[in-house]
Amino acid sequence: MCLFICxxxxxxxxxxxxFAYSAAPKSMQSLIMGLFWMFTGIGSLLGTGFxxxxxxxxxxxxxxxxxxxxxxxxxxxxxxxxxxxxxxCLLIFAPxxxxxxxxxxxVRLKQAxxxxxxxxxxxxxxxxxxxxxxQTLT
Numbered sequence: 001m002c003l004f005i006c007x008x009x010x011x012x013x014x015x016x017x018x019f020a021y022s023a024a025p026k027s028m029q030s031l032i033m034g035l036f037w038m039f040t041g042i043g044s045l046l047g048t049g050f051x052x053x054x055x056x057x058x059x060x061x062x063x064x065x066x067x068x069x070x071x072x073x074x075x076x077x078x079x080x081x082x083x084x085x086x087x088x089c090l091l092i093f094a095p096x097x098x099x100x101x102x103x104x105x106x107v108r109l110k111q112a113x114x115x116x117x118x119x120x121x122x123x124x125x126x127x128x129x130x131x132x133x134x135q136t137l138t
Contacts, residue, residue, distance in 0.1 A: 013040075050085075054078060
């Protein structure tokens, strides 16, 4: 478990922070950093609360006392439960992402059609290709 937390901190957290900081405008960088850490804290709080609820509802999944033997618990069931929750979130996220992607494609197509009237042309794939005028050097 500690290995996965270390990998998260090493790869995902740093790259997420770097991307959020570099993609934000200069005036919003501190707000982006604050939001990033706020949602990281909320995620940790929700994970701890979820674990407490599962621990109270289903005895036997977590050891009742620290006996030094983690094999007495059924943490595999808990992690399968977490995987199920993530899969349910994926089922919610995927249609939303698909609708957003389609809406963005429609906006791009409309912009391409407006630009086509100003001298561009369409590639056979439907992408807009601007006409390039070459100047000869004399």
